[in-house]
Amino acid sequence: MVDFIEISVVAVGTFLAMSMFSTLYGKSSPLYALAEESYIGFATGLTIIWNIDYIWKTGIVNIMAGDWVLLFSILLGAMMLLRVHPKYSYVARLPIAIVLGAQFGLSLRTIIFTGFIQQISATIVPLFTGGTQTLLYNWTIVICVIFMLTFFFYTIEMEGALGMSAKFGEYLLYIAFGTVFAQTFMGRLGLVIGFLQSYTIPDWKTPYLLGSMVLVLALVMYMDKAGLLEKLTPEE
Amino acid sequence: MAKDSGGILRWMAEYDRRYVYLALFLVMVGPLLRPIGMPISVSPDTRQYYQVLQTVQPGDKVFFTLNTEFSGYNEIQSGIIATMRVLVEKHARVCFGVAHVEATVIPDLIVKAVQAEMTANDYQYGRDYVILGYIFPNEAAVAAGAQDFHGVVTQDWLGRPIAGTFLDEIDDWEDWDMIADFTTGIATSYLVNHYALRGTPMIMNCIGVMIASEKPYLDSGILLALLQSMRGGAELEFLIGHPGPGLTAMDGFSFGHYMLIIFILVGNVGYFGYTRQQQMKVDKEAK
Amino acid sequence: MAEILKNRQLQIIVMMLSFLFVFLPYFLNVPQLNTASTKLITITSIVTAFTIALAVIAQFRRGMNIINRRSRGWYFKAYMLLTLVLMVGFSLISRETGPYHWVMFAVVNPLSSVNYGILAFYMASTAARAFRARNTKALMLLISGFIVLIYQAPLTGAYFGGFEPIALYLGSTFAMAAGRMFLISVTVGAIVFGVRVILGNEPSVLGISKEEK
Numbered sequence: 001m002v003d004f005i006e007i008s009v010v011a012v013g014t015f016l017a018m019s020m021f022s023t024l025y026g027k028s029s030p031l032y033a034l035a036e037e038s039y040i041g042f043a044t045g046l047t048i049i050w051n052i053d054y055i056w057k058t059g060i061v062n063i064m065a066g067d068w069v070l071l072f073s074i075l076l077g078a079m080m081l082l083r084v085h086p087k088y089s090y091v092a093r094l095p096i097a098i099v100l101g102a103q104f105g106l107s108l109r110t111i112i113f114t115g116f117i118q119q120i121s122a123t124i125v126p127l128f129t130g131g132t133q134t135l136l137y138n139w140t141i142v143i144c145v146i147f148m149l150t151f152f153f154y155t156i157e158m159e160g161a162l163g164m165s166a167k168f169g170e171y172l173l174y175i176a177f178g179t180v181f182a183q184t185f186m187g188r189l190g191l192v193i194g195f196l197q198s199y200t201i202p203d204w205k206t207p208y209l210l211g212s213m214v215l216v217l218a219l220v221m222y223m224d225k226a227g228l229l230e231k232l233t234p235e236e
Numbered sequence: 237m238a239k240d241s242g243g244i245l246r247w248m249a250e251y252d253r254r255y256v257y258l259a260l261f262l263v264m265v266g267p268l269l270r271p272i273g274m275p276i277s278v279s280p281d282t283r284q285y286y287q288v289l290q291t292v293q294p295g296d297k298v299f300f301t302l303n304t305e306f307s308g309y310n311e312i313q314s315g316i317i318a319t320m321r322v323l324v325e326k327h328a329r330v331c332f333g334v335a336h337v338e339a340t341v342i343p344d345l346i347v348k349a350v351q352a353e354m355t356a357n358d359y360q361y362g363r364d365y366v367i368l369g370y371i372f373p374n375e376a377a378v379a380a381g382a383q384d385f386h387g388v389v390t391q392d393w394l395g396r397p398i399a400g401t402f403l404d405e406i407d408d409w410e411d412w413d414m415i416a417d418f419t420t421g422i423a424t425s426y427l428v429n430h431y432a433l434r435g436t437p438m439i440m441n442c443i444g445v446m447i448a449s450e451k452p453y454l455d456s457g458i459l460l461a462l463l464q465s466m467r468g469g470a471e472l473e474f475l476i477g478h479p480g481p482g483l484t485a486m487d488g489f490s491f492g493h494y495m496l497i498i499f500i501l502v503g504n505v506g507y508f509g510y511t512r513q514q515q516m517k518v519d520k521e522a523k
Numbered sequence: 524m525a526e527i528l529k530n531r532q533l534q535i536i537v538m539m540l541s542f543l544f545v546f547l548p549y550f551l552n553v554p555q556l557n558t559a560s561t562k563l564i565t566i567t568s569i570v571t572a573f574t575i576a577l578a579v580i581a582q583f584r585r586g587m588n589i590i591n592r593r594s595r596g597w598y599f600k601a602y603m604l605l606t607l608v609l610m611v612g613f614s615l616i617s618r619e620t621g622p623y624h625w626v627m628f629a630v631v632n633p634l635s636s637v638n639y640g641i642l643a644f645y646m647a648s649t650a651a652r653a654f655r656a657r658n659t660k661a662l663m664l665l666i667s668g669f670i671v672l673i674y675q676a677p678l679t680g681a682y683f684g685g686f687e688p689i690a691l692y693l694g695s696t697f698a699m700a701a702g703r704m705f706l707i708s709v710t711v712g713a714i715v716f717g718v719r720v721i722l723g724n725e726p727s728v729l730g731i732s733k734e735e736k
Contacts, residue, residue: 013630020637053369058565069566077572096729098541099571101542101544181650185647189444190465190466194309256651276678307640377572380564448699497669
């Protein structure tokens with residue numbers, strides 16, 4: 001036996017989801033605006049809660065436990081908030097400078113390895129030893145990385161051998177993009193199927209899904225015919 | 237006759253995109269309402285992921301990181317639940333952390349999905365698993381947690397102290413036996429940079445969009461294994477012998493792909509049969 | 524005090540010191556330095572969490588602006604601000620059950636799913652309408668896309684094993700190489716940009732206007 005709360009969750013969820021899907025009709029509608037503003041409002045509230053929770057747990061709780069150094073984080077955070085004040089926005093520059101410096105330190109000390117050195121060393125692979133498949137893979141990887149990289153040289157003239165290399169790299173990129181498109185489509189398809197699964201399993205949810213779809217489509221078509229879409233849709 | 241074939245070919249070149257929307261919706265929903273149960277093959281990457289999971293020992297501390305919005309969970313939930321099933325059967329100790337506010341409800345869903353296995357293996361909160369909640373709001377939080385775990389995390393997601401749980405054994409990145417990351421890309425690069433780069437074993441289940449960008453990490457050895465999108469999750473369910481949402485979705489998955497291929501082919505037939513002919517006519521008249 | 528806080532040179536010096544205090548201990552491995560550096564990183568994580576308030580304030584300002592102007596559909600913005608406040612209120616009651624839980628599963632989760640899921644439809648329709656074999660490059664893109672699409676459908680792999688080696692080859696070489704190439708390029712760009720910011724050559728990042736330069 002399904003309780004009322006569960007039914008209300010499914011009914012409202014499917015209605016709002018179909019309202020958001022109504023953009024596929026081709027015109028903006030107030031139903032889409034309702035879904036959009038619902039998501040923005042509730043999601044922003046959610047973000048506020050969990051960030052305050054993080055500041056509380058990581059900052060305030062640790063300060064109360066005796067870690068007084070973290071008082072600076074609360075002070076700097078409060079200074080950061082003055083960024084929106086027309087007169088005192090300069091107060092936020094100090095915390096911005098500290099945060100930016102630290103963030104750059106964090107990222108630069110690691111991406112040099114993960115994004116550059118290790119990628120270069122992984123591209124240096126044996127080209128004359130190994131089985132047929134390994135050799136094919138290795139040669140393809142080396143050729144692709146080198147020629148694709150030359151396509152993105154923007155600071156020097158692309159002529160002669162470099163020009164030919166860039167041209168070849170472009171063709172290799174198109175093959176890669178075809179593959180990447182297929183993988184991206186797979187991802188998005190999986191996302192929609194996963195969403196539809198949550199409203200078709202178990203079976204009792206399916207009528208709400210299909211009913212919401214029909215209801216929203218009927219409403220949008222009616223509003224379109226009656227000329228209400230333009231009137232009721234909020235300004236962009 | 238010329239008018240008819242022009243008409244069909246013209247339609248093929250210029251059909252309304254809403255036919256594509258409707259067709260896609262039907263081929264996805266149909267198999268969910270009436271499952272067919274088509275077979276599935278398993279890719280080498282999924283086998284590698286499965287083999288790495290098999291190396292987990294009882295008592296191993298696994299950081300189960302959910303770097304995903306709820307939309308991403310819909311895509312990779314099959315991989316998430318299948319991985320958790322294996323970890324529970326191996327009696328690993330699991331710590332959930334999330335990097336997006338929408339994902340704060342996901343650990344509860346995972347625990348409910350594998351409740352039977354957890355009960356059978358006598359899993360207790362605190363001793364065997366902990367839910368930390370939203371602990372990765374930014375890169376600095378990930379880095380701080382990697383260097384001084386208890387300096388950053390002192391409570392679980394409901395505000396209960398983590399003192400006395402198995403997390404007492406964690407000081408920094410070296411103390412984790414594995415990171416299992418489920419991601420749409422939020423804090424994954426930070427985990428790679430601040431944990432995996434330092435030597436913490438890391439496996440990943442990513443959405444389809446991220447496959448090309450994460451494969452370099454797999455190829456360079458930073459990642460041990462990569463499970464790819466919903467299909468990878470379905471293959472993992474098949475390998476562990478426990479069907480779930482992934483395998484159920486594979487019928488619609490197959491039809492969705494075939495539908496796209498058909499529409500592209502139809503469009504190209506229309507292009508060569510109609511649009512290109514029209515363009516050539518116009519060019520001829522212009523000359 | 525104001526002049527000190529407005530001083531551009533001081534900002535750059537503070538930023539450089541902060542950078543060095545995080546960057547150097549990683550390579551020097553001195554325990555006391557590591558502890559102090561970790562503390563600075565923790566402080567940074569908390570300060571960064573405060574910045575969400577700036578986005579919320581901007582959201583509020585924009586919403587109030589639209590409401591005050593009584594633009595068409597202003598009541599939607601009022602509804603949005605109301606839902607924001609409600610969500611904060613619900614979380615104070617309970618985050619495990621109750622209205623917070625209801626909103627998560629009835630509103631946030633389905634809409635988050637559709638927000639990204641709708642792209643599948645757009646991708647399908649755009650691909651169906653724009654993927655034409657107009658020239659060699661487009662043909663190469665189409666062929667590689669077709670092979671991988673066919674392979675990705677699980678049914679194909681079960682009955683027609685021939686696509687698997689080619690699709691795996693394309694994914695593990697061409698696509699992976701493109702991903703590696705982008706990763707290297709982005710890394711080099713990030714390093715160059717980071718160095719420019721640390722040396723003070725990108726004042727806009729620090730919120731310093733052109734006039735103040």
